[in-house]
């Protein structure tokens with residue numbers, strides 16, 4: 001058992017089986033790895049591109065017996081070099097790591113995602129089968145809605161309520177995700193809210209949850225170096241996001257003045273949330 005746990009920390013190579021264009025700027029990369037396949041919703045892997053860097057990525061494990069995936073938005077150096085990989089290429093992973101969403105026994109659930117934040121929420125939806133779930137997700141415009149077809153089919157098959165929002169109104173409601181969540185929360189009471197996406201969006205969802213006196217779980221993003229709670233690059237309030245999170249509850253979030261306000265750049269300096277590296 002201890003030996004198995006230590007194995008998690010050693011980067012292992014995986015060969016890409018298939019790559020899917022999900023939106024113009026987001027691709028999913030699928031490979032076989034029985035360890036990552038068993039990750040809990042909200043856990044992450046450290047993905048290493050030798051000579052470039054290593055970054056955390058949410059794990060998606062919703063198909064097959066050993067398949068796992070990462071879903072990558074093209075941006076800076078690491079994400080771009082991953083994005084350009086082809087089937088048959090190798091990359092290196094370690095993990096899964098981190099404190100996942102707690103699935104609990106709540107029955108009436110609101111799930112709110114934005115951008116690649118939808119990735120851990122898909123695994124969560126699979127765990128929530130049979131419960132009364134409403135999912136809200138959005139994007140700037142229709143062709144940027146991530147996993148649209150999968151969600152439409154899954155919502156029909158597993159009977160959950162699905163609400164899309166786009167900023168330009170090209171699909172679903174012409175509105176921003178927190179506004180749609182606010183409307184939903186004015187009409188219905190939920191036992192718990194689960195969210196992942198851009199931090200300003202999650203802060204609004206957290207505030208709505210506090211107003212509605214509703215339990216909330218939020219998955220935070222920070223710079224992770226070690227990924228295992230040693231280097232403290234991801235310190236926030238009294239917590240290390242990689243080790244104590246990335247998923248936190250309202251009690252923990254209330255002890256983080258940084259939540260929704262500041263983060264640390266690559267040197268560890270505190271900077272406003274929206275500022276670059």
Ligand SMILES: Cc1cc2nc3c(=O)[nH]c(=O)nc-3n(C[C@H](O)[C@H](O)[C@H](O)COP(=O)(O)OP(=O)(O)OC[C@H]3O[C@@H](n4cnc5c(N)ncnc54)[C@H](O)[C@@H]3O)c2cc1C
Pocket residue numbers: 044052053054055056057058059070071072073074075076077078079080116119220221222223224225246266277
């Ligand atoms: C728990 C968690 C889950 C994530 N899941 C996803 C996901 O599913 N899909 C996705 O596209 N992104 C995800 N991210 C974000 C991802 O880790 C990178 O921040 C993102 O890919 C940006 O990298 P980049 O190469 O585009 O660099 P830029 O944002 O341009 O940053 C420049 C450089 O800074 C360093 N850097 C940037 N972000 C981080 C980081 N978080 N930790 C350590 N070093 C960093 C890297 O060297 C990077 O090349 C997740 C982050 C966290 C914390």
